Amino acid sequence: MKPLIMLTLILLLAGCSSLGVKPWERDLLAQTDMQLVSDPIEASLDDHVYFSKEGSSGGRGFGGGGCGCN
Template sequence: MQRTIILSTLLFSMLLAGCSNLGVKPWERDILAKQEMQLISDPVEAGLDDHIYFSKEATSGGRGFGGGGCGCN
């Protein structure tokens, strides 16, 4: 019985410790904003991915041109 309580307390404390550092601190944002930290660092590839996404999803906005869901634009 005591072993179960100790094990559950340890597991619960590990669960709480795992959720203690969520988000980016203000002093870490300059490092994460660098070009080499971007998921897609190539602007042409990012533009193509955006074009494919809004063509398939039939949405466009903030890009300055219209589009449809057929992918023919």
């Protein structure tokens, strides 16, 4: 029974060993196409729309609507 538990534990730990970004993959992730927000002007316009709809709620963190006439 103990060898089975040890084997299971080793397999679980070995499955987590490949998490993370390798050093040779970082150049691909640094490209503008790979960014979450690739266009800062579009992101600022989206933020303005969210702020206008939320009113004084505090931006993206709260649900609800609004007229958006800001």
